[in-house]
Amino acid sequence: MSEIVVEAAGLTKRFGAFTAVDGIDFVVRPGEAFGFLGPNGAGKSSTMRMIGATSPVSQGHLRVLGRDPATDGAAIRSRLGVVPQENTLDAELSVYENLLIYGRYFDLPRRVINERVAELLDFVELTDRREDRVDPLSGGMKRRLTIARALVNQPDLLLLDEPTTGLDPQARHLVWDRLYRLKQRGVTLVVTTHYMDDAEQLCDRLVVMDQGRIAAEGSPRELIARYVTREVLELRFAAGLQDGVADSVHGLAKRVEDLPDRLLLYTDEADQVVAEIADRGLEPESVVVRRSTLEDVFLRLTGRSLVE
């Protein structure tokens, strides 16, 4: 197996006149967890589908597991595990039947599938639902089943498109915990998400995508160091009293963001700034000091306006 799991250069996807992915470059190395962050419509899913060899590349270079998806799609897909944005389970069939049919698509013998199903259901905590129909399962269970399904061929690369969107916190934690374990076992993961805290914990490296392009690349820690400060000070004022405050705190922080409901001060020395704010006679209703997160990087790079 080549040293690089996914290699993209100038990778482009067009749908008619619309360019969904606009000439991006990245590499994914064996055993790493690689993340695509970005608002809706940034081109994350299109990129995932090209890597998954289910969407032809419009332009540029792409190699997945050392092969060209344009000519070796089936060979690539036989070594991939895919967790799509929608579960695409057959709700009429049982948990077991869903895994069996999917395993058979990889031409695995039934005996091998049965062994793996037992392990996989144990791994995603669905063993006691083996014979149940999929339809009545909760969203979190269906998601876990979809993850189990993606693992049935013991893939070299697992692609997960927003694996936790729409799940409640418990289900979300369970999913991320399982992904973390897969990573520990050496499975290469490529994940898209807009849950920053999850990305921060799981991803060794990530790229922030915006409007089809890569806006930034690095480890979560590097990105925070590069694009935001160590800490963020959030000040809230009583109704109407925030007007003009942004000017009065000028110079106190590296960057000040004046939001409708609060004022954000990006600084490496938050305690010092808090003291100076008091010195300047400002009286915020509440003062919160927090560590900067990827979310701050994300918003910095992709803006605060809603993407529809």
Place this chain on the structure above:
Amino acid sequence: MSAPVLRVLEAHARTYRRTWMGSVVTTFLNPILFLLAMGVGLGALVDRGVGGAALGGFGYLEFLAPGLLAATAMQTAAADSAFPVRARIKWVKTYHAALATPVSARDLVVGHLCWVALRLVLAASVFALVMTAFGATGPAGGALAVLPAVLTGMAFAPPITAIAAGGSSDYGLSSLFRFGIVPLFLFSGTFFPISQLPAPLQPVAVVTPLWHGVELARAAALGSAPAWPPLAHGAYLVAWLLVGAAVAVRVFDRKLVR
């Protein structure tokens, strides 16, 4: 047949194990009800009238049964290829799941068509048994008529699969039955010879695959001579199958691999 096609076929069979109840009623009960009502009930009146000569010397039940066999095959193929295909692409999206594996869009189409063919063999065989039991044909004629019936269904399955995959309006897909399948069922020589149709409509009936299937099935069951040479009827149906399948593969590719 390639391995992925077989795996798709297998998935169909496994899914069918969960949903076979509904189709058993249509497969077994409908032919009996139709033959009773139209063949025996209505047929008694037809045979008392001018029937005999216009129907090539056969009783109405004998005339009707093979036509109904072919028409039922068309309906089975249409029912299996319209909403189920739409569902696997648009609602449950199991085709999307399959395409993430080594299975290709072409495998999905071919696997689906093979599955429909199996279903047709089963449904047509049951119908032929019922026909024989009613005395509408001899056992040999009934067995011979199965092939043209399956071929009729297979002429319809690919284009309907393509329409179900390509379109997005669910109302439109229902209209296919209302304005396509039902008129064909009634006016393609199943219940009366197309010579009874107004002259301008006769060529329309000739263009549709069902008329060819009805002619072939009737010839097989009754040993009568069809309107065209049997090979010509057969070739016409096979052409619909092949062209339709090629179109369906293209539509699947455009819709699912993009």
